[in-house]
Amino acid sequence: MKRRSFIKKGAATASFISFGLHGMNTLNNKKNNFMSKHNFNLKYAPHFGMFKNLSGNDLIDQLNFMADEGFTAFEDNGMMKRDISMQNKIGETLAKRNMTMGVFVVDKGGNMANTLAAGKKEHVDIFLDGCKRAVEVAKRVNAKWMTVVPGGYQRNLPIGIQDANVIEALRRGVEIFEPHGLTMVLEPLSDSPDLYLQRSDQTYMICKGVNSPACKILYDIYHLQKTEGHIIRNIDLTWDEIAYFQIGDNPGRKEPTTGEINYKNVFKHIYDKGFTGVLGMEHGNSRKGKNGERAVINAYKTSDDFLK
The missing domain is CATH 1.20.5 (Single alpha-helices involved in coiled-coils or other helix-helix interfaces)
Structure with a gap:
């Protein structure tokens, strides 16, 4: 050579x-x-940032990672604030990966702002403008549900008057959503005693008053465990008005298995009742980094293992 x-x-x-x-x-x-794809029994929906150490900062890479891990849904509270080009990319990716879009929040200025309970025209107008803009966002990402928080409690008004004000405003909102097959989901929160909507029975009453398929309950298990407890019983009592669930263990608002809620039993109950919708993973990670993100995924695998 x-x-x-x-x-x-x-x-x-x-x-x-x-x-x-x-x-x-x-x-x-x-x-x-990346671990092997898991077949979950329910449609758990992660959000952006939950797995960024495992998947990177790119939002589309994060979506693909969720799908590769076996998650079949996704939610994004801040979707309305994203660029239209990114909304389109998200919608295209969700369709390609056969993932269901969960909730995004109707932009009305924040949880405490522009309260519908006050009966003020200017507050209702801001809410209705948010509903109209939400329809266009929903089309881009193929969403069906949008979160609505009515706003703050009005201590200068009797509760019955506040209830009537909220119902009237929401009836105007459903006039916007109904023609498009969209549903606003009302979320009772535990963040502040100054919030108008805090309990599941109260939300049930409001939905009955609005009387529309476009107005239902977002049953956030974390918030309602803090406010009222009796999770399974209250799910049963309000079942016919529930369209969406959100998840978070208490205390701490982290992934299942980190607090006092027996999520395996709760998930089994929801599954046995025939729920086929989305359960949003609206919580933080109990640990940082890749190991913490993997722990979140493993917690859902453990809590979802209820058919044995």
């Missing part, structure tokens, strides 16, 4: 070995970040 040919062959061999080692390292990194 000529010396020049020998050198070329040696360089090619070294290059191949180097490429092979790099490829193996890349594959090993992917294996470390």
Whole structure:
């Protein structure tokens, strides 16, 4: 063999070995970040940022990671504030990965702002404008449900008057949503005693008063565990008006298995009742980094293992 040919062959061999080692390292990194796809019994919906250490900062990469892990739904409270181009990309990715879009929040200025309980025209107008804009966002991402928080409690008004004000405003909202097959879901919250909507029975009454398929309950298990407890019983009492669930353990508002709520039993109850909608993972991670994100996924696998 000529010396020049020998050198070329040696360089090619070294290059191949180097490429092979790099490829193996890349594959090993992917294996470390991605486990085999899990078949969940229910449609749990993560949100952006929940798995960013495992999937990277790119939002579409995060969506694809969720799908690769077996999650079949997704929610994004801040969708209305995203660029239209990003909304379109999200919608296209969800369709490609056969994922269901969960809730986004109707932009009315914040949970405490522009309260519908006050009966003020300017507050209702802001809410209705948010509903109209939400319809266009829903079309881009193929959403069906939008979160609505009525606003703050009005201490200068009797509760019956506040109830009537809220019902009247929501009836005007459903006039916007009904023609498009969309549903606003009312979320009772535990964040402040100054919020108007706090309990499941109160939300049930409001939905009955609005009397529309476009106005239902978002049953946030974390908030309602704090406010009233009796989760399974109250789910049964308000069942015919529930369209959506959200998840978070208490105390701490982290993933299932980190607090006092027996999510395996709750999930089994919801499953046994025939629920086929979305359960939003509206909570933080109890631990930081990749291990913390993997712990969230494993917590859902454990809590979802209720058919044995």
